Amino acid sequence: MITVEHLTKGYGAVTAVDDVSFECVPGTVTGFLGPNGAGKSTTMRMICGLTPPTSGGSTVNGVAFRDLPNPGRHIGVLLDASAQHAGRTGREVLGLSARLLGVSQQRVTEMLELVGLAGPAEKRRVGNYSLGMRQRLGLAHALLGDPTVLMLDEPANGLDPEGIYWMRSVLRDFADRGGTVMLSSHLLREVEAVADHLVVIGNGKIVADGAKDELLHSGGLYVRGLATDALEKVLVDAGLSSQPTRDGGFAVAGDAETVGRAAAAAGIVLLELRPADSGGLEEMFLRLTSNDSRKDAA
Numbered sequence: 001m002i003t004v005e006h007l008t009k010g011y012g013a014v015t016a017v018d019d020v021s022f023e024c025v026p027g028t029v030t031g032f033l034g035p036n037g038a039g040k041s042t043t044m045r046m047i048c049g050l051t052p053p054t055s056g057g058s059t060v061n062g063v064a065f066r067d068l069p070n071p072g073r074h075i076g077v078l079l080d081a082s083a084q085h086a087g088r089t090g091r092e093v094l095g096l097s098a099r100l101l102g103v104s105q106q107r108v109t110e111m112l113e114l115v116g117l118a119g120p121a122e123k124r125r126v127g128n129y130s131l132g133m134r135q136r137l138g139l140a141h142a143l144l145g146d147p148t149v150l151m152l153d154e155p156a157n158g159l160d161p162e163g164i165y166w167m168r169s170v171l172r173d174f175a176d177r178g179g180t181v182m183l184s185s186h187l188l189r190e191v192e193a194v195a196d197h198l199v200v201i202g203n204g205k206i207v208a209d210g211a212k213d214e215l216l217h218s219g220g221l222y223v224r225g226l227a228t229d230a231l232e233k234v235l236v237d238a239g240l241s242s243q244p245t246r247d248g249g250f251a252v253a254g255d256a257e258t259v260g261r262a263a264a265a266a267g268i269v270l271l272e273l274r275p276a277d278s279g280g281l282e283e284m285f286l287r288l289t290s291n292d293s294r295k296d297a298a
């Protein structure tokens with residue numbers, strides 16, 4: 001469980017994180033979404049005690065990170081896969097951490113196997129790893145202490161499609177076994193496939209927080225029929241608010257039964273009647289990306 005309460009961080013005139021509160025609960029994957037410079041990394045750094053907040057606080061399983069006796073046994077963190085000792089081999093990196101955490105070398109072997117680095121790869125220096133291999137090692141490192149919480153900053157960076165699919169299945173499995181997962185991304189599509197819950201941050205502030213299905217389908221219904229003009233008239237006559245879409249359909253605020261019955265009564269053949277795509281969230285996300293990206297300004 002991760003609990004964030006009124007977390008705020010100012011850097012001079014910039015408020016990188018502005019009164020942010022949310023929870024990541026056991027058994028779920030929370031996608032922490034926001035454009036570049038939105039405040040994702042700063043929030044994560046505060047959660048794991050690397051950056052002191054200006055105000056507010058956060059806990060992991062009810063305890064402030066800095067007060068956890070052996071933090072790696074509670075929360076596995078992957079903030080920057082490239083920040084690993086380049087001169088050590090993959091096995092050495094994990095082996096040293098295992099000694100610090102008090103876990104066995106057998107666990108090191110298991111984690112290397114889990115992330116697909118067992119064999120020749122584990123004997124290569126991390127400096128010679130691709131970014132995707134570093135992400136795999138970073139995930140093995142995060143899982144090493146058998147924590148109940150995982151917090152990962154952009155873990156899909158550098159992974160190929162097969163690697164992204166694999167990463168999702170590891171995270172999904174971790175959550176399905178009761179673990180808490182928080183992962184950040186600046187790509188909605190990337191977290192959509194794995195997250196149950198979404199927290200969206202823009203310009204340091206939370207702009208959306210809720211179940212993924214609710215947020216993605218807050219755009220109402222999508223309907224498309226054979227006779228476009230007639231369908232539009234039917235929707236108007238039924239008192240339903242609708243917007244034409246570029247592909248000849250309509251985004252409708254209403255329930256499927258009302259739309260379906262109204263179309264049937266008018267003898268209109270419907271080709272599609274379904275929840276709208278992630279239009280609402282995606283549009284909001286695009287707006288954030290165009291207006292709130294502070295990377296350019298920074």
Ligand SMILES: Nc1ncnc2c1ncn2[C@@H]1O[C@H](COP(=O)(O)OP(=O)(O)OP(=O)(O)O)[C@@H](O)[C@H]1O
Nearest residue numbers: 011016034035036037038039040041042186294298
């Ligand atoms: N150490 C720092 N000193 C000054 N400003 C900082 C510092 N760290 C972050 N910032 C600023 O805080 C804001 C949020 O940055 P942060 O790295 O948390 O965003 P992010 O959402 O993780 O972005 P990205 O996806 O690009 O990593 C940015 O405007 C950034 O320039």
